[in-house]
Amino acid sequence: MVALKAAAPKMAAPKIAALTHPVEREEPGSQIEGAYWRLREDIIAGVLAASEKLRIEFLRQTYGFGASAVREALSRLVSDGLVECEAQRGYWVSPITRAELADLTAARKVIEVEALRQSIELGPLEWEGRVVAATHSLERVETSMTEATPDVIMGWERANRQFHMALISGCPSRWLIRFTELLYDQSQRYRHRTVLRRPIPRRGLSAEHSEIVAATLARDAGRACAALAQHIDNTARAAAAAIFGGGEAAHKPGRASRRKG
């Protein structure tokens, strides 16, 4: 995976053939946009590991973007919280810690749940349609999951994101939706490892989804919010167990821990 194009960066700057999976994103327009989304995806998916140093030259050669594009993309990712940087010492992927996961989970239980509540209470009619559609897609993907190839897993992850976003897409507040997306993507960095270890989703995850959907479509805000909060908690617990095991933290946030010699 990660085909590493290494595009002859001399004269041909040909539209940058996508190395990664086809995303629902439309054509990137500028190279910077492309670099931004590519790096973002690879950080969330763990291709660029937590705490990994992000050398400009390495990224330039690996992805075939120009140095400027890489730098600007990294700048945006800093504001997104996926990348950190220090004055003259460059960039690195934000570390993964148990405390950060706990914080993400707590914040999601405030913001995503509130967004769901507003969706239920204020969402327009077509919102219900989106929920039904996304639920259907997710179910289709889940029932057809027999093996755990990267493609299948990625498909499920995308369907799961679609599902969560559809749930809150009736919320009238753009900011709440934006924060929900941000927190979801941050959490995705943690969840990804869980999915890798637990190929076929047992643990009654589908059941949790069903409960959320049922309560939502019944416009029972209290029940739906409680179910969503529970779901977020369970997911985070599973991720914590998969990543940090029972005991201590795995990554220290201290200095950037190099990965390459």
Added chain:
Amino acid sequence: MVALKAAAPKMAAPKIAALTHPVEREEPGSQIEGAYWRLREDIIAGVLAASEKLRIEFLRQTYGFGASAVREALSRLVSDGLVECEAQRGYWVSPITRAELADLTAARKVIEVEALRQSIELGPLEWEGRVVAATHSLERVETSMTEATPDVIMGWERANRQFHMALISGCPSRWLIRFTELLYDQSQRYRHRTVLRRPIPRRGLSAEHSEIVAATLARDAGRACAALAQHIDNTARAAAAAIFGGGEAAHKPGRASRRKG
């Protein structure tokens, strides 16, 4: 302060007298950091007006930063939501609209209020100290406000921000604090015009602050949160009246409206 290290890049580097006020920020380290904070401040303070086109060359000459630094700073501001950009058409300050103000207000009433609740319920001891200190500073500034020079207004704005941030600084969630800051700064763009028109703060604003502080220090979460929500609402209402008047919206978000011929 800030002092623009600059180090005579080529020959002239005309030092560009700062358009802005001195901030509490420490030395910027890199030029990009400096550009980022300077632009951020000037956007929030309205020096760079809403919907204004941000030409790289113009910013470069005006502030004396390099083109790359400007571009990277703008990239970060895009992720912050203070600047928007489109593929090959450059950058512009995010527009100001009545709908956006309403959304910001609603989001603040969810997030900032929740952060206050968590502060009251979970905040450590020294948090109360910070609240008392910030309240004292704000009172000092308010009682000594007789004229409305830009410096005085800026001092008040800073004290007000300190006050709001101190209130929620006991919240254990870094993400909620971060979102609160983001929304506060976004709202500041709207509030700024209110303050300009209403030099000496009447409208019982101090009274609102007092009520919030009293309830907070009494650890009465319900009362404090209600007071804060009311305060956010009143502030937004005043800003809406000052900017949009009674009727229609002032700025259309449509195409970037040029300012320079």
Added chain:
DNA sequence: AAATTACGGATTATCGATTTTATTCTGCCT
């Protein structure tokens, strides 16, 4: 022998120039 300082390699930050893209203006055609 330990600590400190000086050097070399590597990486980042910055600047200038080039290429690509969009916008505006003008002339021609309908």
Added chain:
DNA sequence: AGGCAGAATAAAATCGATAATCCGTAATTT
């Protein structure tokens, strides 16, 4: 007269090169 095509202009995006900084290592001194 109005609309369209095409050139001219302006701006943004990208690239290549230079200067400043940091990290690791080795030599030197106490």
